[in-house]
Amino acid sequence: MNQRIARASFLVALILLALIPLIGDKYELQLLSKIMLMAIFAMSLDLLVGFTGLVSLGHAAFFGLGGYLLWFLSPQYAATNLWLSLVEVVAIAAVTALLIGSLVLRSSGVYFIMVTLAFAQMFFYYTTGAKWLGGSDGAYIYVRPSAAIFDWVPFNLANYVQFYYVALVLMIGVFLLLRMILRSLFGRAIQGVKSNENRLRSLGFPTFRYKLASFVIAGTVASLAGYFSAAQFGFVNPELFGWKLSGEVLMMVILGGMGTLYGPILGAFVLVLVETELAGMTKHWLLPMGLFVILAVLFLPRGIAGMRLRLSFGRSAREADA
């Protein structure tokens, strides 16, 4: 019953999102596009945090990688081809995630948190110091990637309405893809890693390989979000690798409710909208933002999605936590 209501409201929300361009202005559509890309980023992190039990504080490494790869693949005053560059970005991000994953997954628990953060910082410091990447000022992508397939151009990313729909379709696509993955044997196995890795290993599952595969999928999807984010704003800078972004996306996952796929989407919408509201009110919006984060951790232990659960089952979140 509850699940049916959740599914119905999710569908209604999607239909509303599809209709918004009829009434929304340019600023609103761009904000929503940004949120949907963040939702993709958050879903990819949730695959690690919520489903595999790996708390990464360096997921922005892949988001930034996707963005910088688009910059790198774009000729200075011409468009790169969307499809070709996407294939390249996915391939490079997957290989990078494989390399980093095989290193960081040698650690676990609190080590994993610190090591992932340190690796993301490595990207941050490298780009900050690298003149050929624009250094700390960042670099511009003057022409958006072109979606042309031979002579046919299905859509134009420079048009904000069309970009909005691309982001929406991408978000739904990633949602369905991750849902499919999670329902497969592989998906069950990584969730088994989260609840009891030793048991799974003694059942003969190569848990390291499962974790690595999860890390690679998460990193690749995050790089897609970064790619389109850079395509939206036409600008990359080292902050894309920054720990602030990693923390923010982790907050989206937790706030929305980890271990569900619609949770991170919900979290992305709530967090970015709150952020935008606060930033409109005061220059020092990070102060109320920080308090908001602290209070959410203390009083909403299972996120917004968990709050719903709490209401519907009438048991305290603390019990559910144990």
Added chain:
Amino acid sequence: MSDGLIFFLIQVLNGIQYGLLLFLVASGLTLVFGIIGIINLAHGSFYMVGAYIAFSLVRATGTLWLAILIGLPLTMILGVALELAFFRPLYRRDHLYQVLLTYGLILVLEETRSILFGDDVHGVQVPALFDFSIPLSGGLTYPVYRFVISAICLLVALGMYFVIQRTRLGMAIRAGASDREMLQSLGIDAGLLFRFVLAAGLTLAAFAGMIAAPVASVFPGMGNQILIISFVVVVIGGIGSIKGAFIASLLIGLVDTFGQIWAPQIAGMTVYVLMAAILLWRPAGLFGKRA
């Protein structure tokens, strides 16, 4: 001695000084994790808090020593207050929530800093007593205050060693690191011990910020910068190991200093490459216990 050798020597001294300072920050981080089991991202912010306290108190009192004397109890009180308000509810919860809450704490501390002091870079006067340089051959000189920093850090490190290895308090701390329940059953108040360890760790970080202020300048991103390097120290040294933190700090101080001379294009990355290599070799760090 040739100029080249002198230059090399100066860099070694700089590296050691940086490493020792790093140790003050990282040892608190590793202790708090080893004993309480808490990952505290806001640890680096206390380095920043210390530096800004030094900056404002030096302006008010005129001397760094007085600023430190007033500043240390202040940061200790702040540490205890934060423990009571935020950290205590976190002790039994997942690392994930510790990361998030302390992430929120960083935002609050950083913005409070921005409201109180703005976002400019500030300097702090080197204490007059040590405001001179030792002339070395070839017109090169070495500022005495850097020696003073190294000496203070070494004294603190020795003091820590003594407290942890030779006193009842240190016994309780070591016991807390290995078995919390046993500690309780021996009649030691673990809650009180944890509060002390957390506040002492934060105070150490703040103290590092205070004595570093005259050489490192006081700027907005300083807390996060030192936090991330401290993480690298803890990962290399092994979580919970003071000895590991000490050796890893010196290693990183030297690698970072020489990285900037020998490989300036990738200077920011050298310590992370070192970390990756050590992870490959010993996943639990140099002195860490295998999980």
